[in-house]
Structures are given as structure tokens and as C-alpha cells.
Amino acid sequence: MSEPTGNAPFKTQRLVEFHDTDMAGIMHFASFFHYMESAEHEMIRSLGFSVHTEHEGQKLSFPRVSVSCDFHSPARSEDILDIAIRVTKIGTSSVSYDFRFTCEGREVATGAITAVCCSVTPGEPIAAVPLPSDIVEKLKTYAA
Numbered sequence: 001m002s003e004p005t006g007n008a009p010f011k012t013q014r015l016v017e018f019h020d021t022d023m024a025g026i027m028h029f030a031s032f033f034h035y036m037e038s039a040e041h042e043m044i045r046s047l048g049f050s051v052h053t054e055h056e057g058q059k060l061s062f063p064r065v066s067v068s069c070d071f072h073s074p075a076r077s078e079d080i081l082d083i084a085i086r087v088t089k090i091g092t093s094s095v096s097y098d099f100r101f102t103c104e105g106r107e108v109a110t111g112a113i114t115a116v117c118c119s120v121t122p123g124e125p126i127a128a129v130p131l132p133s134d135i136v137e138k139l140k141t142y143a144a
């Protein structure tokens with residue numbers, strides 16, 4: 001596991017789309033999971049790699065093994081959400097992130113994802129493999 005570093009989180013913004021809200025006029029809970037996923041992929045691209053990556057000729061994938069979200073106040077269509085991501089744990093093959101959604105400083109939701117670095121070989125079951133050291137170094141940029 002990585003040592004705590006106190007780094008600043010990765011930050012991005014997302015406009016709440018009308019189609020991501022429900023009949024109560026508030027953002028649907030499932031949409032938060034899509035926004036977390038998109039923000040995580042954006043963070044990974046900002047670090048110079050991709051969720052579709054290869055290492056030493058091996059295709060790597062990052063399936064999720066745990067995802068959660070707590071909802072503190074509603075978000076509405078056309079709200080601009082600030083999303084902050086911290087890398088909270090770098091394991092042997094797993095990486096965990098925390099997410100914080102705010103809207104003009106108001107806490108909207110907090111969530112978490114754990115993904116596992118896996119090798120993907122056609123015809124074989126996916127299996128966890130150690131995170132490559134260069135990816136570990138990049139992920140430390142946003143370590144909590």
C-alpha cells in the first residue's frame with residue numbers, strides 16, 4: 001500500500017445533463033456511477049495512460065470489484081458539479097479511489113471505486129496481475 005502523501009486531488013467538472021435526472025427533477029443515483037467512471041478515466045488520461053493499455057505485450061484491463069456512493073444533497077439539471085478524486089489505496093493489483101461531488105461548495109455526494117489490474121487474454125479467464133511500476137508511480141500523483 002502506498003504511504004499517505006497529502007497530494008492535491010484530481011479535479012474536474014461535469015454539467016448535469018437533463019437525461020441524467022429523474023421524475024423528481026434530481027440527478028438519478030445511477031448517473032453518479034457514470035460520472036465517477038468518466039472522471040476516473042479522465043484522471044487516468046491526465047496521467048498519460050489509458051484504461052485500455054498494454055504492458056510488456058499483455059493487454060491490461062481494470063474491472064471494478066467494489067463501487068459505492070452516498071448522496072448528501074440533490075443535484076439538478078444544468079448544475080455544474082465539481083468532482084475531486086483521490087487515490088486512497090494502491091495495492092498489489094488493486095487501486096482504490098474516493099470521489100467527492102460538490103455544487104458551488106455544497107456537498108452533493110461521496111463515492112468510492114476499487115478497480116483491479118487484470119490481464120485479458122482471449123479464451124482465458126481474466127485474472128489479477130500486479131500493477132506495473134510505471135502506473136503505480138503515476139497513480140501516486142493523486143494519492144491521498
Ligand SMILES: CC(C)(COP(=O)(O)OP(=O)(O)OC[C@H]1O[C@@H](n2cnc3c(N)ncnc32)[C@H](O)[C@@H]1OP(=O)(O)O)[C@@H](O)C(=O)NCCC(=O)NCCSC(=O)c1cc(O)c2ccccc2c1O
Pocket residue numbers: 037051052061062063064065066090091092093094095114116118126127128
Ligand atoms: C477482478 C477479478 C478477476 C479479480 O479476481 P482474482 O481472483 O484474480 O483476484 P483477487 O480476488 O485475489 O483480488 C485482487 C485484488 O482485488 C482486491 N479485491 C477483490 N475484491 C475486492 C472488493 N470487493 N473490495 C476491495 N478490494 C477487493 C483484493 O484485495 C486484491 O487486492 P491486492 O491489491 O492485494 O492485489 C474478479 O474479482 C472478477 O472477475 N470480478 C468481477 C469483475 C466485474 O465483473 N466487475 C463489474 C464490471 S467491470 C466494469 O464495469 C468496468 C468499468 C470500467 O470503467 C473499466 C475501465 C477499464 C477497463 C475495464 C473496465 C471495466 O471492466
